[in-house]
Amino acid sequence: MNQIDLRSYLLRWSILMKNNFSVAVSLWTLTVKEVRRFLRIWVQTLVPPAVTMSLYFVIFGSLIGPRIGSMDGFDYIQYMIPGLIMLSVITNSYNNVVSSFYSVKFQKSIEELLISPMPNWTILLGFVLGGVCRGVLIGIIVFGVSLLFYPDFTVANPLLTVIVLFLTSILFSLMGFINAVFADSFDDISIIPTFILTPLIYLGGVFYSINILPETWRSISMANPMLYVVNTFREGMLGVSDVSISFSLGMIIVFILILTSSCLYLLNKGTGIRQ
Amino acid sequence: MTEFALEINNLQKVYDNNVVALKGIDLKVKKGDFYALLGPNGAGKSSTIGIIGSLVTKSDGTVSVFGNDIDKDLNKAKSLLGVVSQEINFSQFEKVLDIVVTQAGFYGIPKSIAMPKVKSILKRLSLWDKRNFQARTLSGGYKRRLMIAKAIIHEPKLLILDEPTAGVDIELRREMWSFLKEINKNGTTIILTTHYLEEAEQLCRNIGIIDQGSIVANTSMKDLLGTLNVQGFVFDLHQPLEKAPIIEGFPLKLEDPLTLVAAVNKDRSINALFSELTKLNIKIKSMRNESNRLEELFIEMVNSNEK
Numbered sequence: 001m002n003q004i005d006l007r008s009y010l011l012r013w014s015i016l017m018k019n020n021f022s023v024a025v026s027l028w029t030l031t032v033k034e035v036r037r038f039l040r041i042w043v044q045t046l047v048p049p050a051v052t053m054s055l056y057f058v059i060f061g062s063l064i065g066p067r068i069g070s071m072d073g074f075d076y077i078q079y080m081i082p083g084l085i086m087l088s089v090i091t092n093s094y095n096n097v098v099s100s101f102y103s104v105k106f107q108k109s110i111e112e113l114l115i116s117p118m119p120n121w122t123i124l125l126g127f128v129l130g131g132v133c134r135g136v137l138i139g140i141i142v143f144g145v146s147l148l149f150y151p152d153f154t155v156a157n158p159l160l161t162v163i164v165l166f167l168t169s170i171l172f173s174l175m176g177f178i179n180a181v182f183a184d185s186f187d188d189i190s191i192i193p194t195f196i197l198t199p200l201i202y203l204g205g206v207f208y209s210i211n212i213l214p215e216t217w218r219s220i221s222m223a224n225p226m227l228y229v230v231n232t233f234r235e236g237m238l239g240v241s242d243v244s245i246s247f248s249l250g251m252i253i254v255f256i257l258i259l260t261s262s263c264l265y266l267l268n269k270g271t272g273i274r275q
Numbered sequence: 276m277t278e279f280a281l282e283i284n285n286l287q288k289v290y291d292n293n294v295v296a297l298k299g300i301d302l303k304v305k306k307g308d309f310y311a312l313l314g315p316n317g318a319g320k321s322s323t324i325g326i327i328g329s330l331v332t333k334s335d336g337t338v339s340v341f342g343n344d345i346d347k348d349l350n351k352a353k354s355l356l357g358v359v360s361q362e363i364n365f366s367q368f369e370k371v372l373d374i375v376v377t378q379a380g381f382y383g384i385p386k387s388i389a390m391p392k393v394k395s396i397l398k399r400l401s402l403w404d405k406r407n408f409q410a411r412t413l414s415g416g417y418k419r420r421l422m423i424a425k426a427i428i429h430e431p432k433l434l435i436l437d438e439p440t441a442g443v444d445i446e447l448r449r450e451m452w453s454f455l456k457e458i459n460k461n462g463t464t465i466i467l468t469t470h471y472l473e474e475a476e477q478l479c480r481n482i483g484i485i486d487q488g489s490i491v492a493n494t495s496m497k498d499l500l501g502t503l504n505v506q507g508f509v510f511d512l513h514q515p516l517e518k519a520p521i522i523e524g525f526p527l528k529l530e531d532p533l534t535l536v537a538a539v540n541k542d543r544s545i546n547a548l549f550s551e552l553t554k555l556n557i558k559i560k561s562m563r564n565e566s567n568r569l570e571e572l573f574i575e576m577v578n579s580n581e582k
Contacts, residue, residue: 021383022382022383023383025380025383025384025385026380026381026382026383028380029377029380029381030380030381032380033377036373040368103366104366107364107365107366107367108360108362108363108364109364109365109366111328111330111358111360111364112364112365112377112378112381112425113381114328114329114330115328115329115330115353115356115358116353116378116381116382117349117350117351117353117354117382117383118381119350270332274329274330274331274332275290275325275330275331275332
C-alpha cells in the first residue's frame with residue numbers, strides 16, 4: 001500500500017468513524033429524551049402499574065387465590081406473577097411508544113427529527129429503546145411488588161426470563177410505533193390497546209393455564225399470539241408452559257423482524273409524517 | 276464547487292387531494308445571499324421550504340443544498356440546513372435548555388461539546404435567563420427566539436426562515452432583524468419568507484415572488500424596485516397647509532396639515548419639485564421614501580399573474 005492509498009484509506013476511515021459517532025450521539029439523544037419523558041411523568045407512567053398489580057395480588061392472589069388452589073403445581077399467586085408482569089410490560093411498552101410518537105406528530109416536534117440528518121432506523125430505534133426501557137423498568141417494579149406478596153419466589157431460568165422480557169418489550173414497542181404512524185387522533189391511539197390488546201392478553205393465559213379450558217376454547221386460544229408471549233415468560237420464571245418454547249421464541253423473533261421492516265418502510269415512505 | 280447555496284429545478288408538488296402546490300419552479304440562491312421568498316397565502320412558499328427540509332415529499336424535480344442533491348445525499352444536505360418553521364414545533368413540556376441541547380444531539384453533537392455554543396446562542400437571543408423554564412410558559416416572542424436558537428445550533432450554512440416574525444412586536448422584530456443580519460454577515464446564507472414586505476425590503480438583497488405555484492419574479496431587490504415608474508416621497512413641513520398645492524407633473528396629497536406626499540415619476544427630477552415648493556414658500560423640514568414600494572410591486576405582480 002503506497003502513501004496515497006494509505007491517506008485515502010485513513011480519510012475514508014475517519015469519515016466513517018465521524019459519521020458513526022454522529023449517529024450514535026443522535027440515537028443516544030433520542031433515547032435519553034424518551035426515557036426523560038416517561039420519568040418526568042412518573043406519576044402517570046410508573047406508579048399506576050404498581051398500584052393496579054398490588055390490587056391484583058391482594059384480590060386474586062391473597063383473597064381468592066387460596067380458594068382456587070394450585071395451578072400447574074404452583075400456588076395460584078405464584079402462577080399469576082409471570083402473567084401479571086407480562087401484562088404490565090406489554091401495555092407499558094406499547095403505550096409508551098404509541099403516545100410518545102403520536103405526541104411528537106401532534107405537537108409537530110417530529111419536524112425536529114425529520115429535518116436533522118438522523119437516519120430513519122435511528123429514529124425507530126430511539127423510540128423502541130424508550131419503550132423497552134419503560135417496559136423493562138415496569139417489569140422490575142411489578143416483580144418487586146410481587147415479592148411483597150410472595151417473598152419466596154425464585155426464578156427458574158433467569159436468562160430465558162430476561163431474554164423474553166426484552167424481546168416482548170421490543171415487539172410491543174414496534175406495534176405501538178405502527179399504531180402511532182397511522183393515528184390521526186388521540187382516540188386512534190387508545191382503540192387498539194383497549195379493544196384488541198388488553199382482551200387478547202387477558203385471554204392469553206395471564207390468570208389461567210389453557211389446559212383447564214374445554215377442547216374448543218383451548219384450540220381457539222392457540223390462535224392468540226399473547227398466549228405464546230405469556231407462556232414463554234412463565235417458562236422462564238416458573239419452568240412451566242402450555243406451548244413449545246422454541247416455537248414461541250422463533251415466532252416472537254420473526255414478528256420483530258416483520259414489524260421492524262414494516263416500520264422502516266413506513267418511515268422511508270413518510271406515511272403519517274410527511275405530506 | 277457550486278456557487279449556489281440552493282438550486283431548485285422544475286420542482287413540482289401535487290398533494291394527495293390533487294391540489295397543485297408547485298408547478299415546476301426553478302430557483303437559485305447564491306452562497307452568502309439574503310434572499311426573500313414572497314407570495315400570498317397558499318402560493319407554495321411553505322411547500323417549497325417543506326420539500327427542502329424533507330418535511331414534504333416532492334412530486335418531481337431536483338433540489339440541491341450546496342451541491343448535495345436531496346435524492347442522493349440527503350443527510351449531507353440536511354446537515355448544512357437549518358429551518359425555522361412557521362408553526363411552533365418543539366415539545367412544550369420540555370425546558371428551553373433541554374430543547375436546544377437535544378436538537379444539537381440530533382445533529383450528532385454531544386452535550387459536552389454543544390454546551391458552550393448553546394450558552395452563547397441563548398445569551399445572544401436573551402433566552403439564557405429562561406433556560407430552565409418549560410417552553411410552554413414562554414411568551415410568543417420568546418418561543419420564536421427559541422425556534423431560531425434550535426435551527427442554528429448546528430451552525431447551518433443555509434438558514435431558511437418561514438415567517439419568523441409573524442405575530443411578534445416591533446421591538447422584537449427589529450432585534451431579530453439585527454440578529455439575522457449578523458449571522459448573514461458571518462457567512463450564513465439566509466432565505467426568508469415573510470408577509471411584512473418592509474422586512475424583505477430592509478433585509479434582503481435578492482427576491483423571488485411565488486404565486487399559484489409559479490415563480491413570477493426572481494431578481495435583485497434593487498432591480499425590482501427600479502422597475503417602479505413612480506416613487507413616493509413624504510415631506511414633513513415646517514408650517515401647516517390647509518390643502519395640497521397643485522404643481523404640474525407632480526401629484527401631491529396632504530396626509531395631514533404637516534405631511535405632504537408626492538408621487539415623482541422616474542423621468543422627472545426631484546429638484547424640480549423642490550424648486551416649485553420653494554416658489555410657493557413651502558418649507559420642508561425633512562423628507563423620506565414611502566416605505567410601501569415593494570408592496571405596490573408585489574400587488575401588481577400577483578394581480579397580473581391572476582389575470
